[in-house]
Amino acid sequence: MATENEHNSAGRFFENVGRSAVHGIEEVGNGGVMVLESLYWTIFGYRLKQPVRMNAVIEQMMEIGITAIPIIAMLGGAISVTLAIQGIHTLRIFGAESHVTAGLAFVVVREFAPMITGILVAGRSGSALAARIGTMKINQEIDALKVMGINPIRYLVAPPLIAMVIMVPCLTIMSAGVGLFLAGVYINVELGISLSAYLDQVIDILKVDDVAQGLSKSCIYAVEIAVIGVVNGAGVRGGAEGVGKATTRSVVQAISAIIVTAMIVVIMSTV
Amino acid sequence: MSEQDIVMEDRSAAQSVPPSVIEVEDLVTHYGEREILKGVTMEVREGEIMVIMGGSGSGKSTLLRHLMALEQKTSGTMTILGQNIDDLNMQEFTDLRKKLGVAFQGGALFSSLTVGENVMLPLYEHTGLDRKTMEIMARMKMEVVELGGFEDLMPAELSGGMIKRAAFARAVVMDPRILFCDEPSAGLDPAVASALDELILNLRDAMGMSIVVVTHELDSAFKIADRITILDRGHILMIGTVDEVKSSTNERIYNLLNRVPDGENLDPDEYLARLTGEESGVGNQPL
Numbered sequence: 001m002a003t004e005n006e007h008n009s010a011g012r013f014f015e016n017v018g019r020s021a022v023h024g025i026e027e028v029g030n031g032g033v034m035v036l037e038s039l040y041w042t043i044f045g046y047r048l049k050q051p052v053r054m055n056a057v058i059e060q061m062m063e064i065g066i067t068a069i070p071i072i073a074m075l076g077g078a079i080s081v082t083l084a085i086q087g088i089h090t091l092r093i094f095g096a097e098s099h100v101t102a103g104l105a106f107v108v109v110r111e112f113a114p115m116i117t118g119i120l121v122a123g124r125s126g127s128a129l130a131a132r133i134g135t136m137k138i139n140q141e142i143d144a145l146k147v148m149g150i151n152p153i154r155y156l157v158a159p160p161l162i163a164m165v166i167m168v169p170c171l172t173i174m175s176a177g178v179g180l181f182l183a184g185v186y187i188n189v190e191l192g193i194s195l196s197a198y199l200d201q202v203i204d205i206l207k208v209d210d211v212a213q214g215l216s217k218s219c220i221y222a223v224e225i226a227v228i229g230v231v232n233g234a235g236v237r238g239g240a241e242g243v244g245k246a247t248t249r250s251v252v253q254a255i256s257a258i259i260v261t262a263m264i265v266v267i268m269s270t271v
Numbered sequence: 272m273s274e275q276d277i278v279m280e281d282r283s284a285a286q287s288v289p290p291s292v293i294e295v296e297d298l299v300t301h302y303g304e305r306e307i308l309k310g311v312t313m314e315v316r317e318g319e320i321m322v323i324m325g326g327s328g329s330g331k332s333t334l335l336r337h338l339m340a341l342e343q344k345t346s347g348t349m350t351i352l353g354q355n356i357d358d359l360n361m362q363e364f365t366d367l368r369k370k371l372g373v374a375f376q377g378g379a380l381f382s383s384l385t386v387g388e389n390v391m392l393p394l395y396e397h398t399g400l401d402r403k404t405m406e407i408m409a410r411m412k413m414e415v416v417e418l419g420g421f422e423d424l425m426p427a428e429l430s431g432g433m434i435k436r437a438a439f440a441r442a443v444v445m446d447p448r449i450l451f452c453d454e455p456s457a458g459l460d461p462a463v464a465s466a467l468d469e470l471i472l473n474l475r476d477a478m479g480m481s482i483v484v485v486t487h488e489l490d491s492a493f494k495i496a497d498r499i500t501i502l503d504r505g506h507i508l509m510i511g512t513v514d515e516v517k518s519s520t521n522e523r524i525y526n527l528l529n530r531v532p533d534g535e536n537l538d539p540d541e542y543l544a545r546l547t548g549e550e551s552g553v554g555n556q557p558l
Contacts, residue, residue: 048365049397136381139377139382140375140377140379143341143373143375144373147373148368148396149393149397150393151365
């Protein structure tokens with residue numbers, strides 16, 4: 001009897017794992033299709049007399065980008081200064097604290113600026129996107145769009161996706177700039193290295209590849225945040241509670257995707 | 272009567288029946304493994320108000336979603352405005368949808384847009400008109416639904432009846448050939464519900480559109496319907512005029528029209544079997 005129960009629970013476990021895996025693959029597939037469809041409408045929309053509206057894109061750029069500047073600047077600066085403090089503290093053990101600039105420049109431009117920006121955009125805009133689309137779904141607004149002959153991907157998905165791909169790299173540049181500047185101020189106070197010398201060092205150390213890596217990562221994060229927000233929003237079931245769950249899930253998934261992507265890119269670029 | 276007379280009579284009968292704008296043939300649909308519609312065949316004629324009625328779980332909302340081409344069917348054919356929807360490419364499908372209008376149960380107005388912008392949205396997306404012209408057209412439709420002057424309000428600032436009126440205005444702003452209404456009077460007080468019924472009749476008379484209404488409000492259905500389709504557990508029980516439906520001797524139609532709860536006239540054992548799903552086919556019923 002006990003063996004039968006163990007068999008049943010083991011069976012259920014593997015069944016659940018299988019279901020989750022299939023569901024995950026399905027969501028990734030849905031996301032891929034949404035990206036391709038958005039691309040299709042962006043390129044061919046005008047020919048089909050259903051263009052992706054520029055004002056909708058600009059509205060989303062304002063929402064995703066402009067209104068996020070203060071918080072991203074603040075947190076980008078805070079993280080960079082923290083890295084500078086830790087860097088100086090660690091390198092002082094080896095008497096090499098003057099080399100803190102090299103590590104700081106690489107890690108901020110390649111990793112932390114894109115990652116912090118991505119995480120904040122996921123928390124602010126990815127969740128808002130999931131909530132908006134989820135609410136629209138339960139209020140039948142998406143059905144209304146379909147019946148009006150308005151493609152929901154073109155109307156609801158393409159504008160935030162385009163806006164994210166434009167704004168997240170811009171925010172990343174801003175975050176890195178503010179972060180490196182504030183870290184420079186701290187280094188100036190702590191080590192007595194002048195700001196101009198510090199900036200010279202940063203410019204010397206950083207190559208185009210480093211900046212390109214940071215920016216390409218931020219583009220990938222932008223797509224991930226938008227797609228995860230939309231897929232979760234579109235999958236909402238069960239009214240307001242479902243919207244809440246989808247919003248939370250989209251933030252968790254987006255942040256996880258950002259961190260895993262960062263790791264994969266680092267592995268690929270250093271191997 | 273000569274053969275020629277018979278042919279003439281057939282022709283005049285054919286001429287008196289308006290052409291179909293929607294034809295559904297043997298429509299079968301599933302949600303997962305559950306069969307919802309079990310071979311529905313019906314038509315909606317040009318210029319008529321077709322009311323779809325049925326108890327909860329009868330499949331009427333599912334049927335409406337199929338008529339609006341919002342669901343994938345399992346089998347069967349559907350022709351809307353002479354076009355088989357299975358044969359349409361994306362552009363043709365979009366063009367067809369421009370000829371359909373829908374007033375959803377909850378209105379489905381976009382909460383981030385004003386009422387005027389909601390009504391104007393189909394014009395904005397599908398016509399190359401300048402904003403001034405679109406505003407005039409939207410205002411005209413809002414006057415039709417007696418919402419003139421409310422263009423600048425947000426949907427959240429409207430009452431339930433006003434939201435439904437605004438949804439009607441948006442649904443008809445492109446002068447659709449077919450208008451679908453999902454439970455137009457649900458949740459409204461009798462006076463507002465009656466006014467909406469009048470609005471539906473006016474839209475039919477003034478704009479000549481074919482209207483499909485899903486409702487469970489008997490008074491409303493009898494007031495507006497040219498014909499009524501009665502659905503029961505995924506099957507069509509009857510299609511007929513109001514008088515034909517009222518005089519039907521079918522027990523389930525009688526129960527529906529007289530608000531007799533399902534199972535009240537059943538033998539207790541049969542009712543128990545139905546509840547437990549042991550009765551043939553009952554396990555497949557929508558909840």
